[in-house]
Amino acid sequence: MDTNLHIRLNKELKESFQEIAKGNNTDPSSLVRDWIGNYVAEHRKTGEDSAAELYLAGYQLQQALGGRDHITKEFAKQLQEHSLTNQKEFTQLILTTYMDLDLTIPSCLSKTYKGYAYSQMFLMGLIGDKPKNLA
Structure with missing residues (x-):
């Protein structure tokens, strides 16, 4: 390691973090390094x-819903309208669907706030074919 990062925490949070990390046989510094590395990798992704x-x-949600035949036209139309007019509503509808199905929400969904192209890619996966890179 060739540099340090100094952060401010309240004493109770620091002590709890160290205690829990120790209880899990984990070094607090390695946890922070891993988090920073994952954060940088996530935000360096290309469009x-x-x-x-x-x-x-989107495709994985399609499968969780039972396949393309189980995606209602009303649901797809509502998502399409929101993707054109209100990214917040688009994302909220998707998040609600994940929660209703008790599914883990993919971190990439936060990108649907960034605009039409991102929400369209999710929607295309929801109603589209299996991605070529899946075996």
């Missing part, structure tokens, strides 16, 4: 990487 990730998330 193409993000689009592919959103398409896959």
Whole structure:
């Protein structure tokens, strides 16, 4: 390691973090390094990487709903309208669907706030074909 990062925490949070990490046989510094590394990797993704990730998330939701035949036209139409007019509503509808199905919400969904192209990639995955890179 060639540098340090100094952060401010309240004493109770720091002590709890260290205690829990120790209880899990984990070094607090390695946890922070891992988090920073994952954060940097996530935010360095290209637009193409993000689009592919959103398409896959849409396709996985399609499968969780029972396949393309179980995606109602009303649901797809509502998502399409929101993607054109209100990204917040689009994302909220998707999040609600994940929660109703008790599914883990993919982190890439936060990108649907960034605009039409991202929400469209998710929607295309939801109603589209299996991605080519899935065996």
